[in-house]
Every structure is written in structure tokens, then in C-alpha cells.
Amino acid sequence: MIYHGGLRLIQRGAEADIYLGRWCGQEAIYKVRKSLPYRNESLDRAIRLQRTIREATVMNRVKSAGVRSPYIFYLDPKNTYIVMEYIRGRRLKDLLLAGGVREEVLVELGRVLGRMHSANVIHGDLTTSNVIVESNKLAIIDFGLSYFSTRIEDMATDMRLVKEVMSSVHSSLFPRCFELLVSGYEQVLGIERSRQVKLQLSAIERRGRYAKVE
Amino acid sequence: MTGYFVGIESTAHTFSSSVVSSSGKVLSNIKSVYRAEEGHGIHPFKAAEHHRMNAVSVVLSSFKEASVEPRVVEAIGYSMGPGLGPCLRVGAVVARTLSLALDRPLVPVNHAVGHIELGCLLTGAKDPLVLLVSGGHTMLLQFSSSRWRVIGETLDITLGQLLDQFGRHAGLSSPCGSIIEEAASRSSKYIQLPYSVKGNDVSFSGLLTEAKKLYDMGERFEDICFSLQETAFAMIAEATERALALTEKKELLVVGGVAANRRLSEMLKTICVRHGASFLPVPPEYSGDCGAQIAWTAYLHYTSGFSVDASEATVRQSWRLDSVDIPWRSQANPERSRG
Ligand SMILES: Nc1ncnc2c1ncn2[C@@H]1O[C@H](COP(=O)(O)OP(=O)(O)O)[C@@H](O)[C@H]1O
Numbered sequence: 129m130i131y132h133g134g135l136r137l138i139q140r141g142a143e144a145d146i147y148l149g150r151w152c153g154q155e156a157i158y159k160v161r162k163s164l165p166y167r168n169e170s171l172d173r174a175i176r177l178q179r180t181i182r183e184a185t186v187m188n189r190v191k192s193a194g195v196r197s198p199y200i201f202y203l204d205p206k207n208t209y210i211v212m213e214y215i216r217g218r219r220l221k222d223l224l225l226a227g228g229v230r231e232e233v234l235v236e237l238g239r240v241l242g243r244m245h246s247a248n249v250i251h252g253d254l255t256t257s258n259v260i261v262e263s264n265k266l267a268i269i270d271f272g273l274s275y276f277s278t279r280i281e282d283m284a285t286d287m288r289l290v291k292e293v294m295s296s297v298h299s300s301l302f303p304r305c306f307e308l309l310v311s312g313y314e315q316v317l318g319i320e321r322s323r324q325v326k327l328q329l330s331a332i333e334r335r336g337r338y339a340k341v342e
Numbered sequence: 343m344t345g346y347f348v349g350i351e352s353t354a355h356t357f358s359s360s361v362v363s364s365s366g367k368v369l370s371n372i373k374s375v376y377r378a379e380e381g382h383g384i385h386p387f388k389a390a391e392h393h394r395m396n397a398v399s400v401v402l403s404s405f406k407e408a409s410v411e412p413r414v415v416e417a418i419g420y421s422m423g424p425g426l427g428p429c430l431r432v433g434a435v436v437a438r439t440l441s442l443a444l445d446r447p448l449v450p451v452n453h454a455v456g457h458i459e460l461g462c463l464l465t466g467a468k469d470p471l472v473l474l475v476s477g478g479h480t481m482l483l484q485f486s487s488s489r490w491r492v493i494g495e496t497l498d499i500t501l502g503q504l505l506d507q508f509g510r511h512a513g514l515s516s517p518c519g520s521i522i523e524e525a526a527s528r529s530s531k532y533i534q535l536p537y538s539v540k541g542n543d544v545s546f547s548g549l550l551t552e553a554k555k556l557y558d559m560g561e562r563f564e565d566i567c568f569s570l571q572e573t574a575f576a577m578i579a580e581a582t583e584r585a586l587a588l589t590e591k592k593e594l595l596v597v598g599g600v601a602a603n604r605r606l607s608e609m610l611k612t613i614c615v616r617h618g619a620s621f622l623p624v625p626p627e628y629s630g631d632c633g634a635q636i637a638w639t640a641y642l643h644y645t646s647g648f649s650v651d652a653s654e655a656t657v658r659q660s661w662r663l664d665s666v667d668i669p670w671r672s673q674a675n676p677e678r679s680r681g
């Protein structure tokens with residue numbers, strides 16, 4: 129990696145190491161996808177490259193759909209890292225666990241998800257640790273698993289992940305927190321389209337959990 | 343005073359009986375495993391027939407090896423589900439018979455909860471992230487608000503089914519996991535296969551289709567096994583890593599039949615180091631289906647005041663583990679942020 133001055137490790141994410149450093153005089157996040165030693169080397173290289181490029185592409189694209197996401201300062205595909213705007217705020221996960229979230233925030237998260245889906249963007253990993261609450265706005269990060277799709281099935285899969293996280297990590301607030309999200313989603317996507325997504329979501333839930341031995 | 347509990351397991355291939363003590367000692371754990379014909383999956387009625395033929399001797403040996411008189415047991419646990427109907431019914435009948443003969447209550451146990459609770463007992467895990475990988479399940483769980491809750495899972499087939507269905511396609515008889523592991527260890531040629539991680543969830547069906555196709559095209563069996571394992575296990579490992587980052591748990595408990603796989607363990611160990619969590623795999627002899635998981639969980643339910651009459655001792659082929667209340671676990675503040 130090119131030397132950009134002092135970098136301080138601030139997070140070990142799900143798949144990347146997150147450093148706080150500087151870029152052109154301002155604070156910036158360095159998201160570095162290091163090789164994972166347990167993964168086969170050629171598989172590992174392919175995944176890291178694909179996700180780094182994907183993340184930068186989608187992070188830019190969602191902005192035109194009215195979704196707040198970090199600005200990208202620099203992308204190094206070879207060394208699979210991205211330098212991006214540092215968003216000051218707290219993760220939605222931490223706020224929910226501490227019990228300090230207004231209901232409006234969850235409705236807004238639903239709207240944001242709706243805006244992404246209207247722009248045919250599937251986030252792919254919309255956990256509550258990938259949402260940063262910035263004063264009153266929401267910023268979405270971590271687009272490594274994102275992709276473009278117009279399929280209801282993919283939108284339902286996206287929504288199912290949020291539901292899964294809410295029902296496990298935030299079980300004491302469930303199902304209320306998810307209902308709030310759905311209400312915001314409906315505001316953006318309309319009742320009919322939301323209904324289709326919800327129906328597909330139930331179909332997906334029936335598929336996996338009851339897997340039987342054969 | 344020490345109490346004794348017997349557990350009968352019969353959800354799929356394995357018929358097993360075990361005696362445990364209330365102090366958490368597994369005194370015996372006798373198994374008899376049905377093997378399907380080559381190239382075939384488990385045949386529920388043939389498996390049930392196998393269980394019927396072996397039930398009496400397995401149960402008697404479990405008492406004998408434990409040196410416990412049947413009449414001193416406090417309660418009889420059996421796996422109520424989820425699993426194959428015909429197999430489950432054999433276990434239920436055996437348990438009901440014991441219950442009537444000994445005049446002791448019955449405790450129906452969720453098989454998957456059994457895997458987790460026995461894992462906690464044997465590894466000493468207190469508040470783990472759980473990876474349950476077996477023929478019937480591929481799930482990541484944590485305990486919160488009185489239940490084991492799902493954080494991630496397969497969206498289609500389980501890891502066990504992936505290995506079994508590929509193995510059967512190649513003419514093996516299920517369970518195929520150990521043969522595939524052995525074949526994979528003789529190759530190091532990686533053939534690219536579909537890799538599908540969706541957040542904390544995984545999907546294996548595309549991988550299975552592609553692996554079968556490679557076999558039909560005449561690729562070397564060992565190379566496909568190697569590539570299949572590398573891909574599928576890396577997917578599981580990544581989903582686990584994501585769940586560890588999300589939950590910030592400091593223990594990873596791995597249970598279920600596929601937990602015995604050395605390559606998977608190796609990958610999971612690396613992840614735990616990265617996230618500062620202790621790696622707690624269940625000992626291999628208890629990773630697969632066994633009576634001990636049922637006996638121990640029966641003890642936990644029983645001491646929480648739950649048992650049923652022989653007339654209520656039915657089976658449930660589909661039974662979600664996150665619908666089972668777990669009264670013996672408490673968390674002062676389960677939603678406390680550790681991060
Ligand atoms: N642009 C950013 N601004 C502020 N914090 C960030 C930013 N990017 C990442 N983080 C922090 O780092 C954590 C992990 O980053 P993330 O992009 O989600 O990586 P991973 O894919 O490994 O989960 C986030 O949960 C967040 O706390």
C-alpha cells in the first residue's frame with residue numbers, strides 16, 4: 129500500500145480492516161480488503177478484487193438515488209483498498225442496543241432501502257452495523273456485496289437480511305423495529321410493489337429453515 | 343443427589359441412546375448408524391427398519407455401559423424433531439415404552455437445541471456464537487430474549503446436503519462427508535466454482551449444480567472434492583466471520599456432523615484469531631447425532647419443570663429451533679453492547 133501518513137486501525141469489519149487516516153488534509157477512512165489466509169488463494173484474490181470495485185461503483189451510484197454514502201477519494205484495485213470520506217456518527221446497531229433510537233430513524237431506514245431498490249440497487253448486506261446515524265440523517269456503507277437487479281426475489285432477499293438481523297441481534301425490539309422499516313419502505317415503493325416483496329420474503333423464509341434430511 | 347437421564351436419538355441415520363448424570367457427565371453414548379446403499383440417499387423406511395432392529399440392544403447397552411439401573415432414571419428424553427417421520431416415530435415408541443415400563447415422565451427434545459446445549463456443556467461455552475452444521479441444518483445462532491435466534495443460515499440446501507448430494511451423484515452412499523474430505527486431501531488443484539455469500543447467509547444450490555457438471559465432464563473426483571470443500575467451507579467461514587463481527591461474541595461454538603471436518607475447523611480457527619474469540623469445537627465423538635445431546639437437554643428441560651405424558655409424546659418433522667423457549671438460560675441484559 130502507498131504510504132499516506134499515519135493510519136490507525138479502528139475496526140475489524142466482517143471482511144475488511146478499517147483504518148482512520150488522512151487524505152488531502154482531511155480525515156479519511158481506508159478500507160483494506162486483506163487476503164484471508166483461510167481462503168484458497170485464487171478464490172481469495174478474485175473475491176477481493178470484485179468486491180472492491182463493486183463497492184466503489186455502487187457507492188457512487190446510490191447517491192443519485194438520494195441515498196447518503198461516503199464520497200470516494202481513491203481506489204486501488206491492485207491492492208484492494210478504497211479511501212473514502214469519514215462519516216462521523218454512530219452505528220445504528222450500537223444505538224439500537226443502547227436503546228436510544230427514535231422510531232422515525234427506522235422509518236427513514238425503510239425509505240432509504242426503498243430508494244435503493246427503486247434505483248435497482250440491492251445492498252446485499254444491510255445489517256445495522258452498516259448504517260451510520262449522522263445527526264438526523266442516515267448514511268449507508270459497506271457495498272461490497274451489492275449488485276444491480278430488478279428482480280423482486282433479490283429485493284426480498286435484501287429485506288430478509290435486515291429482518292434476520294433485527295430478530296436476532298435486536299430481538300427485544302422485534303417485530304416493532306421491522307414494521308417501522310416496512311412502513312418507510314412502502315412510502316417509497318408503493319403498497320403494491322411492497323406487497324410483492326413481502327410475499328416473496330415469506331416464500332424465501334419457508335425455503336431454508338425447514339430443510340429436511342434426505 | 344445425582345439424578346440420571348436417558349436420551350433417545352433417532353432423527354435420521356443414527357439410532358442412539360445415552361445416559362447422563364445431572365452433574366453433566368456423559369456416562370454412555372451408544373450409536374448404531376444406518377448406511378444407505380451406494381449412490382442412494384437415506385431411505386426413511388429402511389432407516390426406520392434399521393432403528394427398530396437395533397433399538398433394544400442400543401438402549402440396553404447404554405444402561406449397561408453407564409452402570410445405571412434403568413429404574414433409577416428420573417426422566418426419558420427423546421428427539422421429537424425435526425427429522426424424518428418414520429425414524430422419529432421409532433424413537434418416540436421406544437421412549438414411550440420405557441416411560442410406561444419405568445413409570446417415569448417423558449421429555450420431548452428439539453434435536454437442534456440438543457446439538458447446541460451438549461456443545462455448551464462439553465466445551466464450557468457461556469455465551470457463544472453457534473455454528474450448527476449438519477445434514478439438516480446450516481445455521482449461525484446466538485442466544486437472546488429466551489431463545490436461540492438465527493443470525494445467518496442457508497437459503498437453500500444445507501452443507502451436509504451439499505456434500506451428500508454431490509457424493510451420491512458420484513456414486514457414493516450417504517453420509518459422504520468423510521469420503522469427500524479424504525479425497526479432497528489428495529488434491530490441491532482449485533477449479534473455480536460459484537461462491538455465494540449474502541450477508542450472513544449462504545446459498546449452495548448453484549455450487550452443487552456446477553460441481554455435478556464438472557463430474558459429468560470428467561474432471562478428476564479428487565479435484566472436484568477439493569474445490570467443492572474449499573468453496574463451500576470458505577463461504578461458511580465468511581458468513582461466520584460476518585456474524586462474529588456483527589454480534590461481537592467472544593466464543594465460537596461449532597456443533598453438528600460436519601463440525602468434525604478438519605479443513606473447516608482449520609478455517610474457523612483462523613477467523614477466531616482475527617476476531618479475538620475462542621474457538622470451541624465440540625469433541626468429534628459428539629459432533630454427529632447422538633443420544634447424549636437428547637439426554638442432556640432433557641435434563642435441562644426437566645429441571646425447568648417441563649415433561650409430558652406418554653399420550654402427548656408425538657413427533658414433529660418440521661420444528662424450528664428458534665420457536666423453542668429456553669428457560670434455563672438467562673441473560674441479565676442480553677442486548678448489552680459489547681463493542
Ligand atoms: N466511511 C466510513 N465512515 C465512518 N465509519 C466507517 C466508514 N466505513 C467503515 N466504517 C466503520 O467500520 C466498520 C466496518 O466497515 P465496513 O465497510 O462495514 O466493512 P466490512 O465489510 O468489513 O463490514 C463499520 O461498521 C463502521 O463502524
Ligand SMILES: [Mg+2]
Pocket residue numbers: 141142257258270
Ligand atoms: Mg460491515
